[in-house]
Amino acid sequence: MRDVPAYAKINLTLDVLGRRDDGYHDLRSIMQTVSLCDTLTLEPAPGPDSAAVPGLPEDSGNLVVRAVAAFRAVTGLPETHLRIGIEKRIPVCAGLGGGSADAAAVLRALRNRWAPDMTGRTLAQIGAAVGSDVPFCVLGGTCLAEGRGEILTRLPSILPCWIVLCKPDFPLSTPALFRAIDAVSDLPRPDSDGALAALEAGDLAALCRCVGNVFEAALTGDQAATVAAIKARLLDAGALAAAMSGSGSAVFGVFAEEETAAAAVGALLPDFSRTWLTRPVGRLI
Numbered sequence: 001m002r003d004v005p006a007y008a009k010i011n012l013t014l015d016v017l018g019r020r021d022d023g024y025h026d027l028r029s030i031m032q033t034v035s036l037c038d039t040l041t042l043e044p045a046p047g048p049d050s051a052a053v054p055g056l057p058e059d060s061g062n063l064v065v066r067a068v069a070a071f072r073a074v075t076g077l078p079e080t081h082l083r084i085g086i087e088k089r090i091p092v093c094a095g096l097g098g099g100s101a102d103a104a105a106v107l108r109a110l111r112n113r114w115a116p117d118m119t120g121r122t123l124a125q126i127g128a129a130v131g132s133d134v135p136f137c138v139l140g141g142t143c144l145a146e147g148r149g150e151i152l153t154r155l156p157s158i159l160p161c162w163i164v165l166c167k168p169d170f171p172l173s174t175p176a177l178f179r180a181i182d183a184v185s186d187l188p189r190p191d192s193d194g195a196l197a198a199l200e201a202g203d204l205a206a207l208c209r210c211v212g213n214v215f216e217a218a219l220t221g222d223q224a225a226t227v228a229a230i231k232a233r234l235l236d237a238g239a240l241a242a243a244m245s246g247s248g249s250a251v252f253g254v255f256a257e258e259e260t261a262a263a264a265v266g267a268l269l270p271d272f273s274r275t276w277l278t279r280p281v282g283r284l285i
Helices: 063-075 098-114 120-128 134-139 174-182 192-201 204-209 214-218 221-236 258-268
Strands: 004-019 025-045 050-052 081-087 142-147 151-154 162-166 241-244 251-255 275-278
Touching: 004 098, 004 134, 004 162, 004 174, 004 192, 004 214, 025 098, 025 162, 025 192, 025 275, 050 063, 063 081, 063 098, 063 120, 098 120, 098 134, 120 134, 134 142, 134 151, 142 192, 162 221, 162 258, 174 214, 192 204, 204 241, 214 241, 221 241, 221 251, 221 258, 251 258, 258 275
Parallel strands: 050 081
Antiparallel strands: 004 025, 025 081, 025 142, 142 151, 162 251, 162 275, 241 251
8 A cells, every 4th residue: 555645733723621630631622634744655564563764663662553553453454464654744743743644544544455344433433542633633624622632523624725834943842831731820722612613604714813722821932932933924924823733843824825825935944944835634534
């Protein structure tokens, strides 16, 4: 199985509702698939299952290998061991769901090859055993994600638009951001209800007024300044909204017109080499 796409995601809204007894946090987020993608190849191998991508684990420390194991545990298939090659385009430690997207793409490929009658919801449940963002990355499109990310409600598709992604040259620690959020008593929260209403109404401008990420309140120092500066440059370039995605550090801007979005990419590239022009992607399964 060759040229299997693994699409990135952004969080149009992201709210952390509180810490749970199991150590996870309850989230409420409107998630959107975008066209930046990795490309995977799946080939039979003597075993064990392995993944080939520079700089990342090749064994069960890699989410794609864990995805194969989770699929096999539920279905008994495939019996063949796999060698999975990954051509990375989605940056790691960016809040764009790169590892989760790769795992989800493997699950979709295995389902299509060995269990075509399996529902998307069942496949997403298998993905929940691999990682919190994997269920959404399995389904794709526009969804409300709740719980730790595994409770998904499909939403009306976002109106046609262009999305600029910009990844600054530093990672952010997700556990550290959660700890910082836990220590803040009065967080500036995104208007998730307003965003849901805007999607129902098909109003892109109203949706963009509700975009926001609670994790931005946990940033400090140069990291906070850089994220704020990228957001400001996107807005100055004509973005209808700009925010950090997930636990960062990538920032996105939503544009109504391709020409304006492309100009924003050109303006950011001299300072941020990892900047892309993307579009929303609809449901994947």
